[in-house]
Structures are given as structure tokens and as C-alpha cells.
Amino acid sequence: MTAVTAASVPRLPRGVRLERDSARGIWLLLAPERIFELDQMAVAVIDEVDGISSIAAITRRLAQKYAASQARVEAEIIAMIERLVAQRVVDLQESA
Amino acid sequence: MSMQPELAQREPASRGPAYRPWGLLAELTHRCPLACPYCSNPLALVSKNEELDTETWLRVLTEAAALGVRQVHLSGGEPTTRSDIVEITAACRRLGLYSNLITSGVGAARAKLPALAEAGLDHVQLSLQGVNQTQADAVGGLAGSHQAKLAFAADVTACGLPLTLNAVIHRGNIHDTDAMIDFALRLGARRLEVAHTQFYGWALANRAALMPAREDVVTTIRRVQKAQVELKGRLAIDLVVPDYFARYPKACCGGWGRRLISVTPAGKVLPCHAAETIPGLTFFSCWERSLAEIWASPAFEAFRGTDWMQEPCRSCDRKEWDFGGCRCQAFALTGDAAATDPACSFSPEHARISALATQESTSAPPPYIPRRAAKDVVSA
Numbered sequence A: 001m002t003a004v005t006a007a008s009v010p011r012l013p014r015g016v017r018l019e020r021d022s023a024r025g026i027w028l029l030l031a032p033e034r035i036f037e038l039d040q041m042a043v044a045v046i047d048e049v050d051g052i053s054s055i056a057a058i059t060r061r062l063a064q065k066y067a068a069s070q071a072r073v074e075a076e077i078i079a080m081i082e083r084l085v086a087q088r089v090v091d092l093q094e095s096a
Numbered sequence B: 001m002s003m004q005p006e007l008a009q010r011e012p013a014s015r016g017p018a019y020r021p022w023g024l025l026a027e028l029t030h031r032c033p034l035a036c037p038y039c040s041n042p043l044a045l046v047s048k049n050e051e052l053d054t055e056t057w058l059r060v061l062t063e064a065a066a067l068g069v070r071q072v073h074l075s076g077g078e079p080t081t082r083s084d085i086v087e088i089t090a091a092c093r094r095l096g097l098y099s100n101l102i103t104s105g106v107g108a109a110r111a112k113l114p115a116l117a118e119a120g121l122d123h124v125q126l127s128l129q130g131v132n133q134t135q136a137d138a139v140g141g142l143a144g145s146h147q148a149k150l151a152f153a154a155d156v157t158a159c160g161l162p163l164t165l166n167a168v169i170h171r172g173n174i175h176d177t178d179a180m181i182d183f184a185l186r187l188g189a190r191r192l193e194v195a196h197t198q199f200y201g202w203a204l205a206n207r208a209a210l211m212p213a214r215e216d217v218v219t220t221i222r223r224v225q226k227a228q229v230e231l232k233g234r235l236a237i238d239l240v241v242p243d244y245f246a247r248y249p250k251a252c253c254g255g256w257g258r259r260l261i262s263v264t265p266a267g268k269v270l271p272c273h274a275a276e277t278i279p280g281l282t283f284f285s286c287w288e289r290s291l292a293e294i295w296a297s298p299a300f301e302a303f304r305g306t307d308w309m310q311e312p313c314r315s316c317d318r319k320e321w322d323f324g325g326c327r328c329q330a331f332a333l334t335g336d337a338a339a340t341d342p343a344c345s346f347s348p349e350h351a352r353i354s355a356l357a358t359q360e361s362t363s364a365p366p367p368y369i370p371r372r373a374a375k376d377v378v379s380a
């Protein structure tokens, strides 16, 4: 599997979408044969996944927004994206 | 920051309306150009004139969304046989429901694909009858079906839709899993399901012809697990192990009346698509009641939660994981729908079921009974 690094640019492919579940009051990532429940931070990450921003860029924005340490935020985003890439729910394109 | 790997049992351990279904299995029709011997459709197939009309399906989808359903599996039979499949798919998108087309890719599927993609279809799950034309056409019972399927798969990936390949494993193809994996990669599938035959409906009638040998099952599982690691990030492979050779049963439907609601082509609303095989339960039709009423009805309550369980399930610490296995299988193999699924090694019936599987898999296979509507059998 291609390594997920700070330079990786994640992208949601067709067939994967973020939806608010109003009946349950939670956020979901709907994907082929899978439903992921996202907490607030995971929703913030997925919201930033646009196929243009690298994980480094997403980290900068979120670390600032939540006043959290860059290193910690980056490690958590990489771990989360790795899990989704392994299941082919998120695609990677290396940044130019 | 945390992501649940998948929704576990979020719902509280209370009963009734506290549970909300996540998935709707919409069996739109039993009509299908193929005749796979492992088809899980019931032996008594619903005919075209008994099928629900478009308006009722649209109401069912609306009620399902309100009840908490997020994913709709458009299935059958061959769902693209329905003349309103595009309209139904568009309704899913309008209601915020994720739509999954479970198709053989033959018949009308290819011609309708562009309109389906346009209507907002989210995902295609394509069944695989074999890795080459001879095998596939023999299993599906239709000459040329393999070529049609290949063309369909190419169109799916060309229009950017995610493709999952579903291969049902049985005695006749258990040695082909490597080829299936290659095939999935070549077609550009993102996911592959290597699903050992589940013995319901026509598959149960064909069990002796389909039952694989235990050593082949073991080898296959090992190979697939190896491929899962090697292909991580390229192809996600889901493995469904065969019940009769398992140590623990599957959590059928994620637990009776917990996560799934199933609607038959004629409109019967069920906790599991095979539930009608269990006698003594009254299943209502969506003609007569709303989905919400049916979700709370006695048949859905019958095996909901864990209070109904007998030993050994009752005092087992896995009971919140597998919910005692499959009720339909428990009934089919023991005559008691509340018994422990004999797929479980703790079941007193397990040894008998294992011996039966071994005996069937080591005898000469009988010919397949192809899936046919009753009228075809009469005229044949």
C-alpha cells in the first residue's frame, strides 16, 4: 500500500459521501458496503478533504482552528486516512 | 479524533423502537435472466404481476429514510429488470439514501447504466458466476452472459462508479480464488467479496452439489487472507466464511430486527430475506402497514435482543456479538428457530451438521437444480 505521508493528497472518490444523520444526531461517512460514524474531529478532517489539499495543509488549518499541536494532529490524520485508504474508501494523489 | 471502524451496536440494549435499521434490502423483483444454483431467493419465486408498484416502492423508501435507514441495497432477482429502476434510484438520492445496485450486469443492466449513474447511483455490486466464459455461462445458465458482464463492468468503472465484485464460492469454483482476485484487479474493482455459499433458498436445495471440501475451505481462506495483506490499498477483500465449517456463526443481519429491514418483491417486510421460512410468525406487507409499525411488530420482536435465547447462547459471552447466529438456519437444520445456530461449535447439533457437510462434500455431486420460476418447471 502506498504510504500515507504529510505530502499525500487525499480525495473522496465517487460513492463515498459525508451525510448528516438527523434521526440519530450523528455524522456518517457512507461508502460501498460500509457506514462509518465520525466524531467531530473526523468530520472536520473529511470536510477538508478536497483532492487539492495535502495532509500537511489540512493539519495546519485544523491545528490552528482547534489550537492543538501540529505533530499530534498530523499523526492522527495520517492514521485515520491510512485506515480509509486500506479499505479503498479514500484515494490518494501525490501533490505536485 | 476517532473513527469507529464500523458502526457496532450503537443502539441501547433496550427493545422495540429504540433499534433503528441502517440498511434496507429492497428485493425489487425475482425476475432474472440467470439461473444460479446458489441463488438465495426462495423456491417459490414471486411473479411479475405480484410485484409492488412504483408508487409503493417510493413510499417504502420514504418511510425507510424516516425510520433511520441510510443504505438501500437494490437487489432481486435482477433489479434492472424493473422498468422503474431509474426512478427508484433517483428517489434514493433525493431522500439522502446511499444506493447500492446488486446486479448480474446482464439483461437490461448495461443499457440502463448511464441513466442510473445520472440518477445518483452510489455503488455497483456485480456478481461473478465464473472466471471464464465456459464456467460463468454454465453456472448462470445463459450463453453470452459472461461477455455481457465484462462489458457492463467496463462501463461501470468508465463512468467513475465504484465497483465491488461478488463471487459466491462453492465446490465448483473453490480452486479459482486466485483467478477471481486477478479478475477483480483487471476489471478495476475497488472491492471483492469472496463469499462462501450461504445455504438458503435455491442454495439449500443445491447444497450437496455446492458443498466444498473442508481442506479446500481451509486452503482458500489462507490464500485470501494472504491476498488481503498483499493488496491492501489496491483491492479491499471481504471474506465470508462458510457456516458449516465455522467455529462461531455469523451475526446474521447484524442481529434480528436490529440493523436490517428487508422487503420482498411482493411487499412482505422481513427482518431477514429468508425469514418467511420460519413458521408461526406473521409478517405484514407494506401494502397494509407502515414500515415503522412493522418494525415494532411481534415478528420483529420475536428474536430481537437476547431474552429469547436458550442455552448455550443464554449464558455465552458472545451473545451480543453474533446474537446466536441465524434464526432461519437454526430452524432449517434443527426444527427450532430459537435454537443455537448449528454453525456454532457450542451447539449440540454442530457435530451432526459438520458430518453432513463432510459427507456431502465427499460424495459425487448431484446435478444442479437451476433456479426457475414454477411455471418454467411445469413447462420443462
Ligand code: SF4
Pocket: B032, B033, B034, B035, B036, B038, B039, B040, B041, B076, B077, B078, B103, B104, B127, B371
Ligand atoms: S444469484 Fe444468480 S439467479 Fe439469483 S438473482 Fe443473482 S444473478 Fe439471478
Ligand code: SF4
Pocket: B248, B249, B312, B313, B314, B316, B317, B318, B319, B320, B322, B323, B324, B325, B340, B341, B344, B345, B346, B347
Ligand atoms: S453459543 Fe450462541 S452466543 Fe455463544 S457463540 Fe454460539 S451461537 Fe454465539
